[in-house]
Amino acid sequence: MSSSIQRQKIEAREACILAAAGQVFSEAGFDGARMADIARRAEIAEGTLYLYYKNKQDLLDAVVAKFWGDLTIGAENAFDTTLPALAQLAALAEYHLHAIIDDFAIVGFTYRGTNNQADQRRDQVRHYVRVFDQILRRGIDRGDVHPDIVIWQARDIFYGTLEFSARTLVLRGLSFDKSVVTNLISLMRTSYWKIEQTHNHATPLDEVLVRLARIEAALESGG
Amino acid sequence: MSSSIQRQKIEAREACILAAAGQVFSEAGFDGARMADIARRAEIAEGTLYLYYKNKQDLLDAVVAKFWGDLTIGAENAFDTTLPALAQLAALAEYHLHAIIDDFAIVGFTYRGTNNQADQRRDQVRHYVRVFDQILRRGIDRGDVHPDIVIWQARDIFYGTLEFSARTLVLRGLSFDKSVVTNLISLMRTSYWKIEQTHNHATPLDEVLVRLARIEAALESGG
DNA sequence: ATTATTTATGAGTCAACCTCATTTTTGGAG
DNA sequence: CTCCAAAAATGAGGTTGACTCATAAATAAT
Numbered sequence: 246m247s248s249s250i251q252r253q254k255i256e257a258r259e260a261c262i263l264a265a266a267g268q269v270f271s272e273a274g275f276d277g278a279r280m281a282d283i284a285r286r287a288e289i290a291e292g293t294l295y296l297y298y299k300n301k302q303d304l305l306d307a308v309v310a311k312f313w314g315d316l317t318i319g320a321e322n323a324f325d326t327t328l329p330a331l332a333q334l335a336a337l338a339e340y341h342l343h344a345i346i347d348d349f350a351i352v353g354f355t356y357r358g359t360n361n362q363a364d365q366r367r368d369q370v371r372h373y374v375r376v377f378d379q380i381l382r383r384g385i386d387r388g389d390v391h392p393d394i395v396i397w398q399a400r401d402i403f404y405g406t407l408e409f410s411a412r413t414l415v416l417r418g419l420s421f422d423k424s425v426v427t428n429l430i431s432l433m434r435t436s437y438w439k440i441e442q443t444h445n446h447a448t449p450l451d452e453v454l455v456r457l458a459r460i461e462a463a464l465e466s467g468g
Numbered sequence: 469m470s471s472s473i474q475r476q477k478i479e480a481r482e483a484c485i486l487a488a489a490g491q492v493f494s495e496a497g498f499d500g501a502r503m504a505d506i507a508r509r510a511e512i513a514e515g516t517l518y519l520y521y522k523n524k525q526d527l528l529d530a531v532v533a534k535f536w537g538d539l540t541i542g543a544e545n546a547f548d549t550t551l552p553a554l555a556q557l558a559a560l561a562e563y564h565l566h567a568i569i570d571d572f573a574i575v576g577f578t579y580r581g582t583n584n585q586a587d588q589r590r591d592q593v594r595h596y597v598r599v600f601d602q603i604l605r606r607g608i609d610r611g612d613v614h615p616d617i618v619i620w621q622a623r624d625i626f627y628g629t630l631e632f633s634a635r636t637l638v639l640r641g642l643s644f645d646k647s648v649v650t651n652l653i654s655l656m657r658t659s660y661w662k663i664e665q666t667h668n669h670a671t672p673l674d675e676v677l678v679r680l681a682r683i684e685a686a687l688e689s690g691g
Numbered sequence: 692a693t694t695a696t697t698t699a700t701g702a703g704t705c706a707a708c709c710t711c712a713t714t715t716t717t718g719g720a721g
Numbered sequence: 722c723t724c725c726a727a728a729a730a731t732g733a734g735g736t737t738g739a740c741t742c743a744t745a746a747a748t749a750a751t
Contacts, residue, residue, distance in 0.1 A: 255729095274580065276499070276525075280708060290731045295709065302499075356576060356635070357497065367639065398651055401632035402625070409628030412579070413620055416590065428621055436655045457679055464686055478698095503739060513700045518740065692751105699746070708737080715730070721723085 262287045262297055267308045271350035275305060275357070305354060306362050312351045313369040316344055320376045330384030331434055337376060338407060338426045345411045346421055352408065374400055384438075394437050403429070485510045485520055490531045494573035498528060498580070528577055529585050535574045536592040539567055543599045553607030554657055560599060561630060561649045568634045569644055575631065597623055607661075617660050626652070 265287035269278045280301060284291040298304040324336035345352045355366060377400050384390035410425045488510035492501045503524060507514040521527040547559035568575050578589055600623055607613035633648045 291708090292710080292732060293730055296729070301708070353579060357580075395647070395651065397636055398633065398648060401636055401648075402629045402652070402655065405628030405630075405632030406625045407628075408632070409624035410621065413624055424618070425621060425624075428618065429625070432625065432655060432659045435659050453676055457676065457683070460683055461679070464683060514739090515701060515741080516699055519698070524739065695748100695750080697746105697748070700742105700744080702742100702744105704739105704741075706737105706739085708735105710733105710735075711731105712733100713731080715728105717728070718726095720725085 258287075258289070259297060262289070262294065262304075263308055263311055266304050267312075267351065270305060270308060270354065271348075274350075275301075275354065302362065306366065309351060309354050309366055310369055312348055313355070313366070313373050316341075317369075317373045317376070319344065320373065326383070330380055330387065330389050331430065331438060333380045333383075334377075334403075334433065335426060335430045337380065338403070338429055339423070341404070342407050342411055342426060343421055345408060346415060349411060349415045352411075374404065377403055381437075389439060390437055391439060399433070399437060403433070481510075481512070482520060485512070485517065485527075486531055486534055489527050490535075490574065493528060493531060493577065494571075497573075498524075498577065525585070529589065532574060532577050532589055533592055535571060536578070536589070536596050539564075540592075540596045540599070542567065543596065549606070553603055553610065553612050554653065554661060556603045556606075557600075557626075557656065558649060558653045560603065561626070561652055562646070564627070565630050565634055565649060566644055568631060569638060572634060572638045575634075597627065600626055604660075612661060614660055614662060622656070622660060626656070 262283070266278075266283045269283045269286060273279075273282075278301075280294060281291050283304070284294050287294075294304065298307060320337060320340055323340035324333045326333065328336075355370065356363075378396055381390060381394075381396055381399060385392050385394075406429050407425070410422075410429075414420065414422055414425075485506070489501075489506045492506045492509060496502075496505075501524075503517060504514050506527070507517050510517075517527065521530060543560060543563060546563035547556045549556065551559075578593065579586075601619055604613060604617075604619055604622060608615050608617075629652050630648070633645075633652075637643065637645055637648075
């Protein structure tokens with residue numbers, strides 16, 4: 246059927262428009278971006294834009310929605326769910342930091358205005374961050390993570406830290422810095438994770454205490 | 469002199485414009501805000517706005533600049549520098565969270581666009597966050613804080629967490645939540661602070677060392 | 692009281708988003 | 722292949738809102 250070919254064509258054009266819009270918005274910001282520029286870069290007439298998107302804001306929303314949608318798919322495949330929760334969290338953090346550094350401008354467009362469409366975007370972000378929540382909940386179920394943590398606060402620590410770090414890196418002209426991830430994960434482990442030795446083996450300190458007790462006992466009995 | 473009276477008048481009018489602009493921008497966003505509305509609310513003609521501010525963006529920048537300027541003054545007086553560093557940090561966090569919840573929309577305007585004036589705003593923010601850096605550095609000097617932490621990363625954890633938590637609270641229609649501050653401070657203490665009991669009572673390791681020393685003494689005297 | 696200077700005004704200009712009458716393309720029927 | 726109806730594309734023009742500038746009002750000085 247030619248209708249499927251047609252559909253592919255239309256989807257390709259939509260993708261083309263979104264790509265052009267993403268570029269122009271990222272380079273010039275929302276106000277600086279000209280609909281005429283976007284149309285020219287997508288190689289269509291200005292009026293054609295409005296067949297696909299109601300207005301400029303709607304076009305930006307579509308760009309942002311695509312970003313978070315792709316990000317969610319990527320995040321769900323960024324780690325192996327059989328790994329320890331902490332390793333999953335590290336992988337997610339690394340993936341997220343990479344992604345928001347690469348498309349830093351788009352992230353900045355996510356939270357803006359007080360219009361009605363802001364709800365849509367929030368739902369999309371909410372769906373995205375669910376990946377984090379699942380890791381943490383699995384960690385709690387497995388007994389690795391302290392069960393009485395406040396998940397939304399942990400989530401804000403996680404994503405807030407990564408976004409601010411990304412901004413710092415971008416503004417300084419730097420790129421991905423693994424130590425950001427390492428330190429964040431270390432922080433969360435220290436505060437939220439139960440001590441590992443619970444199900445592993447005795448720590449050095451435990452062993453030392455046992456040997457000390459033996460020696461003391463020997464000395465006492467000998468003395 | 470009438471010139472000082474005149475200057476006061478002009479400053480009062482500037483403050484009036486900034487207040488009106490802050491309200492309209494917060495309610496309607498940058499694009500939704502109408503210069504005519506701002507002028508009407510400030511009880512001046514639209515053209516008069518342009519005697520004080522070059523254009524709409526410049527006016528927004530002034531609003532944002534005033535916000536961060538006031539915030540810096542408040543932050544510097546928000547705590548007693550003779551307190552322990554951790555208490556200072558808690559006070560700063562509480563102050564910051566309150567402030568950005570109250571003026572949440574303004575915070576959102578801080579990072580936008582890629583224009584030349586963005587540098588000014590970044591300097592202002594940089595000056596503001598210096599308060600945090602000073603607390604941490606004093607903590608290091610006093611020996612309370614681990615000296616090999618990466619300050620900018622700690623800063624991004626601090627402000628990133630607070631801003632994201634503020635967003636969560638505002639979007640849920642809630643207001644200030646002290647537990648956000650408490651948990652953040654607890655997190656930073658656990659990861660960055662040296663263990664307090666060093667000058668209180670013995671740690672497990674200290675206890676071990678004491679017992680070892682006793683044993684060695686017993687062996688020497690006995691042998 | 693008069694003049695000079697500074698400050699304020701709002702009607703008009705212009706730029707950019709968006710609409711819609713017209714044109715072009717597409718896809719099936721004869 | 723030709724014709725036609727329906728869908729898609731176009732870009733000139735309407736509309737809106739930021740910004741300007743000639744004019745007016747207010748202030749300061751002589």
